Amino acid sequence: MSKFLIFILICCFLQNVKAQTTNKVYPQNYFGAPMDIPLLLAGNFGELRSNHFHAGIDIKTQGVTGKNVIASAKGYVSRIKVQQGGYGKIVYIDHPNGYTTTYAHLNKFSKKIDAFVKKEQYHQESFFINYYPDSGLIPVIKGERIGFSGNTGGSGGPHLHFEIRDTKSEHALNALLFGLPIKDNIKPTIKGVRIYPLDANSTVNNRPAPVYFPTQKTGATYGLVSTPIVSNKIGFGIETADYLNGSFNRCGVYNIKLLVDEKLIFEQQTEEVPFDESRYLNSHTDYEFKKKKSKWIHKSYIEPNNKLSIYKTTDQNGVLTFKNSGIHKIKYVTTDAYGNSSTLNFNITSTSNFNLIKKPIHKNFVKKMEYHLPNEYNAEGFLIQLPDGALYNDIDFKYTASPHPKKRWSDVHKVHSDYTPIHKPAEIFIKCNFPSSIPSNKLLAIRKTSKGRIKTHVGEFAVGYYSFKTKYFGEFYIYHDTVPPKIIPLNISNGKNIATQSKFDFKISDNLAGIKNFNCYIDGKWVLMEYDYKKARITHYKHNVISKGKHELKLVVQDKIGNESLYKCSFYN
Numbered sequence: 001m002s003k004f005l006i007f008i009l010i011c012c013f014l015q016n017v018k019a020q021t022t023n024k025v026y027p028q029n030y031f032g033a034p035m036d037i038p039l040l041l042a043g044n045f046g047e048l049r050s051n052h053f054h055a056g057i058d059i060k061t062q063g064v065t066g067k068n069v070i071a072s073a074k075g076y077v078s079r080i081k082v083q084q085g086g087y088g089k090i091v092y093i094d095h096p097n098g099y100t101t102t103y104a105h106l107n108k109f110s111k112k113i114d115a116f117v118k119k120e121q122y123h124q125e126s127f128f129i130n131y132y133p134d135s136g137l138i139p140v141i142k143g144e145r146i147g148f149s150g151n152t153g154g155s156g157g158p159h160l161h162f163e164i165r166d167t168k169s170e171h172a173l174n175a176l177l178f179g180l181p182i183k184d185n186i187k188p189t190i191k192g193v194r195i196y197p198l199d200a201n202s203t204v205n206n207r208p209a210p211v212y213f214p215t216q217k218t219g220a221t222y223g224l225v226s227t228p229i230v231s232n233k234i235g236f237g238i239e240t241a242d243y244l245n246g247s248f249n250r251c252g253v254y255n256i257k258l259l260v261d262e263k264l265i266f267e268q269q270t271e272e273v274p275f276d277e278s279r280y281l282n283s284h285t286d287y288e289f290k291k292k293k294s295k296w297i298h299k300s301y302i303e304p305n306n307k308l309s310i311y312k313t314t315d316q317n318g319v320l321t322f323k324n325s326g327i328h329k330i331k332y333v334t335t336d337a338y339g340n341s342s343t344l345n346f347n348i349t350s351t352s353n354f355n356l357i358k359k360p361i362h363k364n365f366v367k368k369m370e371y372h373l374p375n376e377y378n379a380e381g382f383l384i385q386l387p388d389g390a391l392y393n394d395i396d397f398k399y400t401a402s403p404h405p406k407k408r409w410s411d412v413h414k415v416h417s418d419y420t421p422i423h424k425p426a427e428i429f430i431k432c433n434f435p436s437s438i439p440s441n442k443l444l445a446i447r448k449t450s451k452g453r454i455k456t457h458v459g460e461f462a463v464g465y466y467s468f469k470t471k472y473f474g475e476f477y478i479y480h481d482t483v484p485p486k487i488i489p490l491n492i493s494n495g496k497n498i499a500t501q502s503k504f505d506f507k508i509s510d511n512l513a514g515i516k517n518f519n520c521y522i523d524g525k526w527v528l529m530e531y532d533y534k535k536a537r538i539t540h541y542k543h544n545v546i547s548k549g550k551h552e553l554k555l556v557v558q559d560k561i562g563n564e565s566l567y568k569c570s571f572y573n
Contacts, residue, residue, distance in 0.1 A: 027097060028179035031072040032142055034103060034162045035059055035149070039182045040246040042159050045174040046270025047252035048285060048296045052278040053270065054252065055172035056102065056163035065107045065158045067149040072101050077138035080117055080131045084533050087161065088153025091146050094167055104161035107150025113138060118528065125519070125526045171274045174254070176337035183245040184338040188253045190215050190222045193344070194237040194286060194297050195230060198319060202232035215344060222344040229349045234320045235301035237286055240334045258300045259331040260320060266300040267313035280308045282421035283392035291419050303392045305371045305423070322350035364398040381431035382413050390424040409434040409443070410478040418450050418474040425469040432466050432478040442482045444513060444561055448475040456512055458560050481512040484563040487555060494569040505539035506555065513560040521554045522546060546573045
C-alpha cells in the first residue's frame with residue numbers, strides 16, 4: 001500500500017472521528033416564527049420543571065389569549081390532541097425535512113382544522129381526542145394560521161408552547177438551535193453550589209450532610225463567599241439559570257462544564273431529551289432541596305439509576321475522591337444556546353484530618369432498599385412493592401403506622417418520605433375496615449404530602465386490602481368518596497328560551513376523586529361541551545346543531561370513582 005493511500009485513509013478516519021464528536025447541524029432559517037408578534041420567551045428548552053425537562057420554548061402572548069398562531073414551515077397536520085391537562089389543545093405538523101413542529105395550549109383551532117376536530121369529537125362522542133389525520137389530509141403552508149394562542153391544559157398563563165421534534169424518533173430538540181428570530185445576549189447567572197458527601201465516611205465542612213454555598217460576583221466571574229472543606233467521596237451541584245432579552249423569566253442553561261484542577265470531570269448538554277427519559281430529572285436535580293428550599297440544583301454527578309443521555313463527559317460519573325490534604329481548583333462554566341457563558345471559580349480544601357459526626361440511624365428505619373433490585377416491605381396491615389429501577393439510588397427505607405386521629409377506614413401509614421423521588425410506580429396494599437353501608441368500589445387512597453396537601457389514588461379492594469399504584473412516598477390512609485359531582489347551570493334553566501344566546505354553560509366540580517368525564521345530550525343526541533378545568537366550566541357553543549323549538553337536555557357528569565350526577569331540563573331555541 002502506498003504512503004499516499006495510507007495518508008488518505010488516516011485523514012478519512014480522523015474526519016469521521018471529528019464528525020462523531022461535533023454537535024449536529026440543524027437547518028437554519030427553514031422554520032419561521034410560529035407567531036406574528038415579537039418572540040419573547042417565558043421558558044426555553046431543557047428548563048427544569050416538575051418531574052420533567054421542558055421540551056419546547058414558551059412564547060409570551062402579551063398576557064392575553066387569541067393571538068395568531070401560524071405554521072412555521074410547510075407540511076401537513078399529522079396529529080391533533082385535546083386533553084384536560086398537559087398540552088391542552090395542540091396541533092402537530094410534519095415537515096418534508098424530517099422534523100415535526102408542535103403548537104400547544106391553543107385557545108382555538110383555525111376554521112380549517114376545527115372542522116376536522118369537531119367531526120372527530122362527534123364521531124368519538126368525546127371532547128377529549130387524540131386524532132391522527134391521514135397523511136396529507138390537512139396540508140398547510142408556511143405562515144398559514146393554524147389556531148389562536150391560549151391557556152389550555154397544564155398552562156400556568158397565556159402563552160404558546162412550541163416544539164421542534166425529530167419526526168422519526170419523536171425526540172424533542174432544542175428549538176433555539178434552529179435560527180428562530182429570538183435575541184439573547186445575556187449571560188447565565190450562577191447563584192450557588194451545593195456539595196454532597198456521597199458515603200458514610202465523607203464530609204463537607206466536617207459534617208456528613210450536603211452544604212449550600214452562595215456565590216458572589218467579582219467583575220465578570222463568580223466566586224464563593226467561603227471556602228468549602230471536604231473529605232473522601234464528594235459530588236458537586238450548581239444552581240444556575242439563564243435569562244433572555246425582553247424577559248424576566250428564569251430559563252434553563254444549555255451546557256454545564258465542571259473542571260477540577262483544570263481537568264474536565266463532567267459535562268452536560270440539553271440538546272435532545274427523549275420523552276421516556278424526562279422523569280430522570282428527579283435524579284439529575286436535588287429533589288429534596290427543591291421541595292424544601294425551592295432551589296433548582298443541577299447535580300454534576302450521576303446516580304446509579306440515572307439513565308439520562310444529556311451527559312457528554314463524565315469521569316467516574318462525576319464522583320470525586322479526596323483522601324489527602326490539599327487545595328484544589330474548581331471551575332464551573334455554564335453556557336446558553338447562543339454561546340453566552342458565565343464562569344465560577346473557587347478553591348476547596350481537602351483534608352484527611354476530621355472528626356466524623358456519624359448520622360444516627362433514623363428511629364423509623366426498617367430496611368435497606370437497593371435500586372437495582374425489586375424491593376418489598378411487609379408490616380401488619382401494610383405492604384409496599386417497588387419494581388427494580390423504581391429508585392435512583394439505595395435508600396434507608398423508613399416506615400411507621402398509627403391510628404388516624406379522625407374516623408377513617410385504615411391506619412395512617414407513613415411510607416418513607418416524599419422528599420425521595422420514585423421513578424416507576426410502587427404498588428401499596430393497605431388493610432382497611434369500613435362500614436357495610438359504603439360500597440367497596442367507592443374506596444380510595446388518600447395521600448398527604450409533607451406540605452399538608454391532599455392527593456387521591458384510585459385502586460381496588462380485595463380480601464380486606466385496598467391496593468393502588470403511586471410514584472410518590474408519603475402518608476397514606478383509606479377513605480371513601482360517595483359524593484357525586486356538582487352541576488351548576490349558569491345560563492340555562494327549565495323552560496328558558498336561549499335563542500339569543502351563542503352558548504350555554506355549567507360549572508362542574510368534585511370533592512375528592514376529580515372529574516373523569518361528562519356527556520351532554522339534546523333530544524337524545526350527544527352534543528359537544530368544551531371543558532375549561534381551570535375555571536371548572538363546560539360550555540356548548542351553538543354551532544347549528546340545535547334546531548328551533550322545544551328541546552330536552554340531559555347532562556351526565558362522572559367522577560373518577562364512578563359517582564354520577566344528572567341534570568335535566570327543557571329549553572327553547
